[in-house]
Amino acid sequence: MRNQLDWARSVAETELAEALPRRWAHSLGVAQRAVRLMAVLREDECVLLASAAVLHDVGYAPRLATTGFHPLDGARFLRDAHRADDRLVRLVANHSSALLEAEERGLRGALEAEFPLLEDQRLVDALVWCDMTTTPDGEPTTAEARVAEILARYGAGSVVGRFIRRASPEIFAAVRRVDAALAAQPM
Template identity: 50%
Template sequence: MPSFADARALAELTLADHLPARWLHSQAVAREAIRLAELPEMDREPLVVAAVLHDVGYSPVLARTGFHPLDGARFLAARGYDRRVAALLAHHSGAAVEARLREITGLERFDDEVSATRDALWYCDAVCGPTGEPMTPDERWDDIRRRYGPDHVVTRSLDEAEPRLRDAVDRTRARMAAAGVATADAAP
């Protein structure tokens, strides 16, 4: 697996010039992943590498289907990244729901693991705003709904995926509490 430094350089190369706000978000997600990487049950390298790369599929340089989780996963798989990292990207933040609503195929080529590492990636994405600012998951999800509007497929998929997202966030918070690690999202 390429190192975190290599993954960060790739994310910067694909996002910084084209989508600077997305690059700021990706850096914040990676910082939060680094903070959580030593929790029990966590697989450090896949988590931090997936975190910094989770949104590379938005880059116009590599977008093919227009569905960023799949485009990012395919890109990483083609570059020889660990299949697990590609799968974490493919399924991050409940992407399977949006793929189904958009009638996009290809996500099924990547396993959706249910693990502490996957939960942590979803948590990290949920507590970092669109330009990297800290947010609670509810603030983040409300912001997404506001930006896309009630009828957009992104909002509809978030509405459907929210229970799974909330479960992943809650499991991560529980792991953090058990390890004495403060949440970044001002959760009670």
């Protein structure tokens, strides 16, 4: 299992570190947030989550950006070039309410057909929590501040702005569920 995480980090670093250093910093921060969830996940789930966390934005890599929709581009790359684990690929494809953004881009059918959402809501929520509580520079933040930052960066009328406004209730609910699971753990 540990080999999967080492492999994931290597792939993400190769694709992002030089071409998109800020995106790489964010990916590292998201993976670091995954470590915080060890108390509420099994070891195999932690490895899967940390692998998905470090790879979730790999589709932004310029050489991989074929549709311009990074969850789909990244998942296709992981599936086709690396024959990656199906659950890992599906987490990357569907991270942080990607179906809603896919809909805004006219790609929902393709995303759903190729990469159905995982049935394990805890893992889906966990990746949302990791991504949406990490700044673009890889630092911890609140989901509310992250959504506000995304809106400010892309603009309310952009595809991403429309998506994030639609997705924010779902994002905030996922973050609350993970926060509640963490709070229920003994100190």
